[in-house]
Amino acid sequence: GGPLHLMFRRILTEESVRELGFVHWPFVQDALERGFGEAADGACFRxxxxxxxxxxxSDRFKKAQEQLRAEKA
Structure with missing residues (x-):
């Protein structure tokens, strides 16, 4: 995988996807495999x-909420 593929693999861990609560991890895992390379599937990449x-x-909202809680404490 190239740099973009590696970046998406770092962001899209099983834990981070499951924390969303509305995305099926195996679907994303398959898209990560099929969305890159010579025979990449455009729908998978999207x-x-x-x-x-x-x-x-989601991560940024969590950090913002934590910061607000810390300021109120």
């Missing part, structure tokens, strides 16, 4: 991008 975006947004 799935990877969307889910990685959701994971990133």
């Amino acid at each position: 799935t990877v991008v969307y889910v990685a975006s959701w994971v990133t947004i």
